[in-house]
Amino acid sequence: MSHDHSSSHDPSHVDHNSPEYIQKTIKKYLAVGGILFGGTVLTVAMYYVHIPSVFWTVTIALLIATVKAGFVAAVFMHLSDERKMIYGVLICTVFFLIGLMGLTLWAMNDFPFFTLVDGKPA
């Protein structure tokens, strides 16, 4: 969105506040809206097609969701052209998110101490 790149005094930068630039981005927003609608239709269609493999069903559904989320983040949230500080924040977030999810799932088959299964320690 308003990156205020115009105020960076860098002549190589496009003025992100100019009406011409905003008009161009509006076309992009509408195109991405169309892609998101299409992606949703595709996701639902995949459900009704019914793929026998659970692995592929989950993979395809999450892949489509990731592509849709990528468009929202890159275009609507303007991450395709953002300041380094924001990328730094997001890299840290991804690192900790992977840690959070990874450690949780890693512990999936762990039993708490003193758990008994059929009368024996697990």
Place this chain on the structure above:
Amino acid sequence: MEIPYAVKPRPDTGLYNAKLGIWLFLASEVMLFGGLFSSYILLRVGADLWPHGMVSIPVGTFNTFVLIASSVTVVMSWASLKLGRLGDFKKYMALTIACALGFLGVKSFEYHAKFTHYDVWFKDAATAEKYFKAAYGEEKGVEAARKLFVERFHLHNTKAVYEANQVQLPGHLEGNPLFATHRSLASAKKETFQFTPDAPFGTHDHPKPIEVKLSDVERLSAYVPKHSTYFAIYFTITALHGLHVLGGAIVLAYFLFTANTWWKKNPEQLANRVEVGGLFWHFVDLVWIFLFPIIYLL
């Protein structure tokens, strides 16, 4: 005192303060929903039985379209401000808020349907089969109930053993009460209740109501969080997401209703405020993009 760097970017970050602030906040939100998504995966993979088809796909799809439309309108409202078109900003922002209210309206309709839909567990196999026959007919009753169980838990290819008293008989109580329980019916001194079972799998032919003795019932629960792990995590995640939609809608409505004042005072700051509110709104959409397939389709 004037808040510094509300319009101009800070020299060190290259960003106005609110923008850095919202991104740090969104980072914490990613961790919040990430924790819940991990919990969902953990609970689902660890569960012996996980129900399917408990939520309406057309309704979820409709709500997905509504949120996507709102993401387009909120970014258009910001672009309108950048182009100096206050009227267009108001139009797009009003549409965004209408979408938010539409989403919440549909969600509350979905929740109400869950709160008035019940499962009944019977005390033993013989009692359960007696009611299955009463519900679906003497000959096909047990098979119809078994089919509902098998389809709900996708047991076609598993070795799970069918036991009649494990089978929940789904349906509606007389008068469609909210949140009724075995205890609440017993407290009301009811010895029996009228129960309309759901239609057999693949049909829309609702059976006639049956009379159920409370003493035959092991458990009675509406589709509320305590019903099962599935509904516990379903309501936790979707309600938290719904609260985000509500919070976002209130903030965006505030921007809409104070737009004239801000436009006269400082149009750049208004645009920045809308940008920050919009970033939050896109995040809410982004969470739903993952929630929809996980909750409704998989």
